[in-house]
Amino acid sequence: MIAVVLVVAAMNPVNIDHVRIDIQEIKRKVKEIVVISGKGGTGKTSIVASFASLAQNAVLADCDVDAADLHLVLDPHIKRSQDFYGGKKAYIDPEKCTGCGMCVEMCRFEAIIEDGKLKNQDSNIYKIDPIGCEGCGVCAYFCPVTAITMEPQKNGKLFISEMRYGPMVHAKLGIAEENTGKLVALVRENAREIARKEGADYIIVDGPPGVGCPVISSITGADIILIVTEPTVSGLSDLKRVEKLARHFNIPATVCINKWDINPSISEKICDYCDKHQIRVLGKIRYDNAFTKAQIMKATIPEYTSGYLADEIKSVWGRLQQQLIELPSAIQ
Amino acid sequence: MKIAVASGKGGTGKTTVAVNLACLMAESSDHICYVDCDVEEPNGHLFLKPSITRQWTVSIPFPSVDDRLCDGCGKCKEICQQNAITVINGKVLVFPELCNGCGGCSLVCPQEAIREIPKEIGKAMAGHAGELGFISGRLNVGEPMAVPVIRDVKKAITDNVEAIIDAPPGTTCPMIEAVRQVDYVLLVTEPTPFGLNDLKIAVDTMSKLDLPHAVIINRAGSGDESVKDFCLDRNIPVVTEIPDDRRVAELYSQGKIIYKSLPRFKEYFEDILRAINDKRRERG
Numbered sequence: 133m134i135a136v137v138l139v140v141a142a143m144n145p146v147n148i149d150h151v152r153i154d155i156q157e158i159k160r161k162v163k164e165i166v167v168i169s170g171k172g173g174t175g176k177t178s179i180v181a182s183f184a185s186l187a188q189n190a191v192l193a194d195c196d197v198d199a200a201d202l203h204l205v206l207d208p209h210i211k212r213s214q215d216f217y218g219g220k221k222a223y224i225d226p227e228k229c230t231g232c233g234m235c236v237e238m239c240r241f242e243a244i245i246e247d248g249k250l251k252n253q254d255s256n257i258y259k260i261d262p263i264g265c266e267g268c269g270v271c272a273y274f275c276p277v278t279a280i281t282m283e284p285q286k287n288g289k290l291f292i293s294e295m296r297y298g299p300m301v302h303a304k305l306g307i308a309e310e311n312t313g314k315l316v317a318l319v320r321e322n323a324r325e326i327a328r329k330e331g332a333d334y335i336i337v338d339g340p341p342g343v344g345c346p347v348i349s350s351i352t353g354a355d356i357i358l359i360v361t362e363p364t365v366s367g368l369s370d371l372k373r374v375e376k377l378a379r380h381f382n383i384p385a386t387v388c389i390n391k392w393d394i395n396p397s398i399s400e401k402i403c404d405y406c407d408k409h410q411i412r413v414l415g416k417i418r419y420d421n422a423f424t425k426a427q428i429m430k431a432t433i434p435e436y437t438s439g440y441l442a443d444e445i446k447s448v449w450g451r452l453q454q455q456l457i458e459l460p461s462a463i464q
Numbered sequence: 465m466k467i468a469v470a471s472g473k474g475g476t477g478k479t480t481v482a483v484n485l486a487c488l489m490a491e492s493s494d495h496i497c498y499v500d501c502d503v504e505e506p507n508g509h510l511f512l513k514p515s516i517t518r519q520w521t522v523s524i525p526f527p528s529v530d531d532r533l534c535d536g537c538g539k540c541k542e543i544c545q546q547n548a549i550t551v552i553n554g555k556v557l558v559f560p561e562l563c564n565g566c567g568g569c570s571l572v573c574p575q576e577a578i579r580e581i582p583k584e585i586g587k588a589m590a591g592h593a594g595e596l597g598f599i600s601g602r603l604n605v606g607e608p609m610a611v612p613v614i615r616d617v618k619k620a621i622t623d624n625v626e627a628i629i630d631a632p633p634g635t636t637c638p639m640i641e642a643v644r645q646v647d648y649v650l651l652v653t654e655p656t657p658f659g660l661n662d663l664k665i666a667v668d669t670m671s672k673l674d675l676p677h678a679v680i681i682n683r684a685g686s687g688d689e690s691v692k693d694f695c696l697d698r699n700i701p702v703v704t705e706i707p708d709d710r711r712v713a714e715l716y717s718q719g720k721i722i723y724k725s726l727p728r729f730k731e732y733f734e735d736i737l738r739a740i741n742d743k744r745r746e747r748g
Contacts, residue, residue: 170505172474172633177658198636199472199665201658220545240566263640263673268566269545282545305636307668312636313608341474341633342504345608365719366479366507373505373605380606394710395717419713424687427657 162327163456164320166195166354166383168339168347170370174362175390178423178433179445180338181205184297185432186449190334192295193323194302195316195350197288202338205430208293208300216303216318218287218311219267222260228279231255235271235280244271263308287311290318292326299326313349316340320350343377351378356456357385358414358448363398371402375411384459385411388448392416412455415448417441465744466627466646468501472662472669474633476652477682477706478502480716481736482630483511487721488733489626490596497597497625501642502632503586503613506600510719514598516591522601522616524565524609525580529556533577540569540578561608586613590620597625610638618642635662635669643670648743649677650703650736655687660694667700678739683708704735 167183169176177196184192184206194202222243224235231250236258243264246256272280288305301323303315323335339350351357357378361371371387378385387406392399399416406413418441426436434442469482479502486498500508527540527549536554548562549569560583570578586603601617603610610632618641621627631642643649649670653663663679670677679695684705695702706712706729715725723730 169474171507173476198634199474199662201473201661204657204661238567238571263644266564266566267545268564268568269543270566270568270571273543273568273572307665308635308640308672310637342610342638343605344504344603344610344638346636347504348606348608362717364717365510366505367717369507369510370505376605391713394713398717419710421686424656428688430657 162324162332162335163356164324164335164337164354165356165358165452165456166337166339166351167358167360168351168374169341169360170343170374171362171367172341174360174367175417175423176360177201177205177338178427179360179388179390179448180336182433182442182445183336183449184295185434186446187297187334187336189332190298190336191323191327191330191332192298192300193319193335193337194300195319195337195346196340197303197312197315197319197346198305198340200302200304202300203302205427205432206295206297206300207430208291208295208302210291210293212292214290215286216288216290216315217284218309218314219285220269220282221262221265221267221285222269222271222280223283224257224259225279225281226257226259228277229257230277230279231257232276233258235275238270238274240270241266241268285309288315290315290322292322298332299330301326312340312346316346316349343373347374347377348381351383352381354383356452356459357383358452359385359387360390361387361402362391363389363395363402365398368398368402368405372405375409384455386452386455387411387413389413389416391419393418412451414451414455415444417444417448465648465740465747466621466629467740468629468631468643468646468649469652470631470639470643470649470666471633471652472635472664472666473653473659476654476659478633478652479507479511479630480712480722481650481652481680481682481733482628483508484722484733485736486512486596486628488723488730488737489628490594493626494595495625496595497599497621497627498593499617499621499627499629500600501614501617501629501638503601503603503610503617504632504638506602508630509598509600511721512593512596512598514591514593514596516589516598518591519587519589521584522586522588522613523582523584524563524612525567526560526563526565526583527558527569527578528581529558530577530579531555533575535575537574539572539574543568543572564609565612585609588613588616588620611641614638614641635665640669640673643673643675646675647747648740649675650680651677652680652682653691654683655681655685655689655691657690659687660691663691664694667698676743678703680736681705701739703739704732706732
C-alpha cells in the first residue's frame with residue numbers, strides 16, 4: 133500500500149509533501165486497540181491488564197461499563213470523576229393526571245402502569261415504570277394536560293484515573309440503568325483526549341461481551357480488534373458472529389485463542405476458520421489456573437509469573453503491534 | 465414457574481447450568497421449556513441440538529418518509545430522543561440503527577408523511593429436544609438492540625410450561641428484559657475477584673427489581689472464599705457449588721451435557737432442582 137502511494141506521489145511531485153505530511157500524521161496518531169470476545173469469560177480483561185503492563189505509553193479504557201473488572205487488577209487511583217447523564221425518563225405528576233389513559237395507549241414499551249384511582253372518581257391515575265421507560269417522550273408530548281415531564285437521569289459515573297502503568301478511563305453504570313452505549317462512547321472520548329494530550333502510542337480498550345449496542349459503541353472507528361476466543365463450541369460460534377460484526381463495521385480483526393489445549397481440535401477449527409477469512413491468529417495461550425491466581429493477587433499475568441504463560445501473552449502483544457504497522461488501514 | 469439463569473460476569477457457566485438443569489427436569493416432566501434469551505450470542509442449541517419446528521422474524525417499526533408529502537417542518541426531528549432523525553435542507557434523513565420504534569415521529573407529523581414499516585432486527589425459533597421444549601432468539605449481527613428480540617422470545621413461552629430462561633451476561637437492558645417478571649433468578653458466579661464484583665452488581669440489580677434470587681458457585685475451589693463470605697454476609701442462599709474440574713471444561717467445549725457423561729455431577733443439578741421445588745412450595 134505504501135509503495136503504491138509513493139509511486140503515485142513520485143509521478144506527481146506536488147503530492148510528495150502531502151504524502152510526507154500524512155506519514156508524519158500517522159506516526160503521531162494514537163492507535164486504538166479494542167479487545168472483545170463475543171462470549172464472556174474467555175479472558176479478555178486478564179489479557180488487557182497484561183497488555184497494560186507490556187505496553188509503554190498506553191491509555192487504558194474499560195468499556196465493559198456494567199460489569200467493569202479491569203480496575204480490580206490495575207487498581208487505579210481516581211483523579212477526577214463526573215456524573216453521567218445519558219437520557220431522560222418520563223415522570224407523571226399525580227396532581228395533574230386526569231386519568232384519560234392516552235399515554236397508556238401511545239406507549240410502545242408498556243411502561244405506564246396504574247397507580248390507584250383518581251380522587252372521588254372511578255378512573256385510574258398512572259405512573260411510569262422506570263425499568264420499562266425508554267425515554268422516547270411520546271407520552272409527554274401528547275399528554276393533553278401536560279402532566280408528564282421528561283426528567284434527566286443520572287445513569288452512572290465516569291472516572292479519570294492513574295494506575296501504575298499510566299492513565300486509565302473507566303466508568304460505573306448505576307444499578308439497572310441504561311444508555312450503556314453512550315457511556316462507552318464517553319469513556320472512549322476521554323481516553324482519546326488524554327492520549328492526544330499526553331502523546332500516548334496506544335489506547336487499549338477492554339470491551340464488553342456480546343454483539344449489541346455497547347459492543348458496537350466500543351469498536352466503531354477503532355484501528356484494530358483483538359478477539360479473545362476459546363476452543364469450545366460456544367466460543368467458536370460466538371467468534372464467528374463477532375468477526376462478522378468487525379467486518380460489518382470495516383475494522384480489521386485479529387484473533388487470540390485462550391485455553392487452546394482444552395480442545396485442540398476446535399482450536400484447529402478456529403485456525404482454519406480464520407485462515408479462510410484472512411484473519412491473523414496472533415497466538416495461543418494455554419489453560420492455566422494462573423489467570424485466577426494472578427487475579428486474586430491483583431496482578432497482571434507478566435507481573436505474576438515470568439514463565440511460559442507470560443511469554444505467550446508477550447508474543448501476542450508483539451504480533452499485535454506488528455499487525456498495526458502492517459495493516460493497510462494504518463496508512464489511510 | 466419461570467426460572468432465569470443469569471450472571472453479571474460472562475462465562476461463569478450460565479448456559480451449562482441452564483441446559484443441564486433443563487435436561488434433568490425434562491427427565492421427569494414433559495412441560496419443561498429451555499428459553500435462550502442470550503440473543504447476542506445464543507449457544508443453548510449447541511448443547512441441546514433441538515429440531516426447530518417454527519421460525520419467525522423479529523422486527524421493529526421504523527419510519528419511512530414520503531418526500532412528496534413532507535414539507536420539512538422538522539417536528540419529527542424534534543420529538544425523536546434517539547437522534548435517529550435529522551432534517552437537512554428540508555429533507556428528512558432517518559438512521560434506522562438508532563431508531564427504537566417508539567412511533568413518535570409518525571404520530572407527530574402534521575402532513576402524515578411518515579409511515580412505519582417493519583424492519584427485521586433478528587429471528588426467533590421454537591422446537592423441541594426430545595421431551596424438552598426449546599425457544600431461542602438471535603439478533604442480526606450489526607443490529608444494536610437486543611431487547612425487542614428478547615421480548616419476542618419470551619412472548620412465545622406458553623402458560624402451561626416451566627421455563628428455564630438462559631439470560632444474557634451483564635446487568636443492563638438485555639439482562640433486565642430477560643429476568644423481568646420471572647419467579648426465581650439463579651445467579652451463576654465463580655469464586656474469583658471478577659466473579660464477586662459482578663455478582664454484587666447482579667444482586668443489587670435483583671434487589672432493585674424485587675426478584676427472588678439465589679447463587680450458584682461454579683468452578684468451586686479454583687479461587688478464594690470471598691464469594692461465599694459475601695453470600696453469607698448478605699444472607700443470600702447458595703444453592704450449590706459445582707467443583708472446578710478440567711473434565712467439565714472439556715465436556716462443555718464439546719457441547720455435551722455434563723451430568724450425562726459425568727454422573728457424579730448430577731447431584732449438583734439435583735441441588736438446584738430441590739431449591740426450585742422449595743421455591744415453588746413457598747409460593748403455594
